Amino acid sequence: MQMDSRPNRRLRCAIYTRKSSEEGLDMEFNSLDAQREACEAYIASQKSEGWVATRERYDDGGFSGGNLDRPGLKQLLTDIDDGLIDVVVVYKIDRLSRSLMDFSKLVEVFDRNGVTFVSVTQSFNTTTSMGRLTLNILLSFAQFEREVIGERIRDKVAASRKRGIWMGGYVPLGYDVQDRKLVVNEAEAANVRGIFQRFIELGSATLLARELRREAFRNKQGSLIDKGYLYRLLNNRVYRGEALHKGKAYPGEHDAIIDSDLWGRVHAILQESPRKRANNSRAQTPALLKGMIFSENGAAMTPTSTKKAAKLYRYYVSMDVIRNRETGEETAPMRLAAGMVEEAVVTEVRRILQTPSVVTQVLAALKRDSSGASEADAIAALHEFNALWSQLFPAEQARIIQLLVRRVTVTAAGLEVDVRREGIAGVIREMVAPRQMEAAE
Numbered sequence: 001m002q003m004d005s006r007p008n009r010r011l012r013c014a015i016y017t018r019k020s021s022e023e024g025l026d027m028e029f030n031s032l033d034a035q036r037e038a039c040e041a042y043i044a045s046q047k048s049e050g051w052v053a054t055r056e057r058y059d060d061g062g063f064s065g066g067n068l069d070r071p072g073l074k075q076l077l078t079d080i081d082d083g084l085i086d087v088v089v090v091y092k093i094d095r096l097s098r099s100l101m102d103f104s105k106l107v108e109v110f111d112r113n114g115v116t117f118v119s120v121t122q123s124f125n126t127t128t129s130m131g132r133l134t135l136n137i138l139l140s141f142a143q144f145e146r147e148v149i150g151e152r153i154r155d156k157v158a159a160s161r162k163r164g165i166w167m168g169g170y171v172p173l174g175y176d177v178q179d180r181k182l183v184v185n186e187a188e189a190a191n192v193r194g195i196f197q198r199f200i201e202l203g204s205a206t207l208l209a210r211e212l213r214r215e216a217f218r219n220k221q222g223s224l225i226d227k228g229y230l231y232r233l234l235n236n237r238v239y240r241g242e243a244l245h246k247g248k249a250y251p252g253e254h255d256a257i258i259d260s261d262l263w264g265r266v267h268a269i270l271q272e273s274p275r276k277r278a279n280n281s282r283a284q285t286p287a288l289l290k291g292m293i294f295s296e297n298g299a300a301m302t303p304t305s306t307k308k309a310a311k312l313y314r315y316y317v318s319m320d321v322i323r324n325r326e327t328g329e330e331t332a333p334m335r336l337a338a339g340m341v342e343e344a345v346v347t348e349v350r351r352i353l354q355t356p357s358v359v360t361q362v363l364a365a366l367k368r369d370s371s372g373a374s375e376a377d378a379i380a381a382l383h384e385f386n387a388l389w390s391q392l393f394p395a396e397q398a399r400i401i402q403l404l405v406r407r408v409t410v411t412a413a414g415l416e417v418d419v420r421r422e423g424i425a426g427v428i429r430e431m432v433a434p435r436q437m438e439a440a441e
Helices: 031-045 071-081 100-112 129-162 186-202 205-214 227-234 260-270 274-284 338-353 356-368 375-383 385-391 394-404 421-439
Strands: 011-019 051-053 058-061 087-090 116-119 175-178 181-184 242-245 248-251 293-295 301-308 311-318 335-337 405-410 415-419
Touching (some): 031 058, 058 071, 100 116, 186 260, 227 260, 311 338, 335 338, 338 385, 356 375, 394 405
Parallel strands (some): 011 058, 087 116, 293 405
Antiparallel strands (some): 311 335, 405 415
């Protein structure tokens, strides 16, 4: 009887290897090499069946099996769709995936392209119903193992947090990490205390953030800070020497930077609504036009206020009225609602800032003093004045108006606003500075 010596069809075998962590991957012979060696040995044992390993390597070192977002696996699937692979060989099923849903998607790709899947340590054939059943059982256990590991890690983190142990992640300003523990950085800690103190003085994160940006103060990552960063800093209980887990605070291993008295004073302010804080500050801030507004006959108009039903009403009243002086025929209002007249003055200032003559004057002034501000930045700052004004705290608005307005005269025809044109360049320079610092980052 003559035997058939014709060789079987050549089957191109792709070896896929994976390791969840990067630990040990820099060793001369690592886990991926061990998996590949076992798969190559299995393929060699099937040489009589026409099996031959491809030269292409499909390795994913440091990637989880919980999803399909892996470069080696993506390349493998691309080559399968291109018809370059007949058999996929892995050391264990969970090297390819630990998710039953994800694995079902991979099996669909294999079936669509006529590719067989083989596990070296778990012998089965995915082309049979029994093989598929075995595969589903093994994958169910792999997914169960992954979920148990996840729960174990979460429990460990929770237990460590409750003991006040630092578990890594974002390092707050004021601390460094040494031997996996938070230690106080004295220079940064002084800055943190200073921020808490200044917030108490100003009562506004918006105003404090603007001052800190003007001073080029930067966070631990080297970026200029904003209001959102300040709120996170002021609410970070790590500064109290505490560790947080799911919103609950536990005594930490690290030293506190902020004492309970300073923390309490800051949070007493933060518990008030932003609108109420603004109103409180506004009541303590001099009127926007104090010392600058006059009646048509030259009499100063002084800010006054009355309170009705817990609501504050503010006015500018001529000193002639307050002192009962005779003024003859009254041609101009002697008493004006403060909000109305202040809004009118600000509107006029905005209009003046947009005029071509002012723009030209500002650019010339900035060029003369060699401030380094570009024309584009200066023009942008002039156009952004409207947006900036709405964000300013009352004290800052009053300071800007003092720089920009020399005198406001109330006449029968309306308001006459005398703008300090020489002060415009200084205000624009302040607005350009933060933009330049951001561009330099």
